[in-house]
Amino acid sequence: MTIADTSTIEVIPRNAFVGADITGVDLTRPLDDATVAAIRRAVLTWKAVFFSEQHLDHAQHVAFARRFGTPSATTAVQPRRWRQIEGYPEIFPIVYKASGSAYPSGRPARPDDVLLSEQIRQETFWHQDGTTLLNPQASAVLRAATAYRLGGDTGFANMAAAYQGLPESLRTFVDGLRAVHRLGIRDIPSEDIRKDIRAHPRSVIHPVVRVHPETGERALFVNRISTEDIIGLTMRQSQRILDLLFDETEKPEYAVYFHWKPGDVAFWDNRSSLHRGPADLGKLGHTAETDRLLYHVALLGDVPVGVDGRPSTALEGEPAEPYVPASTGD
């Protein structure tokens, strides 16, 4: 028998708003349609779901992700960069180095590694992935090859709940707003990286409230990394409205923190949630016995649509493209 038995699947929510553990399914094996549907329902409901100690290899990781969409060829900051996994270009490694000596698989550090560290720093702010693309990633499947016993947790927050938590008058107000998302350089200390981003500018106008293409749910679609200003307001007005919304999106009650064990898998809906990477890795690094290594596969998303039915519009840069593998054996 190579097909998972759906009768054993259990979805156990972490709290009232966000996050659920899924047990009773072996992701190393091909999944039947009913299991895929059950997992999809759980992701749409709980925004992020977690599978314990699955220990997927690269092929199994990609095969699982492809049951839910098309891998995106465009990673978080620049297209077609940081490709390090031989034979699996749709996998994006996320590395935190515990020691200065070796990188994954013992290869020596190289200049691109600095970019990875910078990317991880940006990841510590609450954000949706890829919002400077016209078509931000729909979802992502992240797996841990190694993890720290202490700390290193990833946060996930329910943006449909944050929207619903607003008073009706504010919901009506923000329903009509649109905002510019830009790949910013304000928080990047490296001049080299700033130069690189200036050379590949990307900016998009997205609705502040996004209507989910599968559920019809409305969700706040702003974040501190890329949402720069609201169309039609002064910079000062815009900043105040955005600060109000950022505070709402970051209320602790809408969030859950996931502690990684080696082999764990997290699968989240990037359209209706925010996530943040761990901010404590620098504190843990000196006590950590190994590098922290996660692998990320992003699934291609559609162009966001606002409450008024209008889609996002690109200002600069190219949209994300699908990654079409020659043969990954699924």
Ligand SMILES: [Fe+2]
């Ligand atoms: Fe991210």
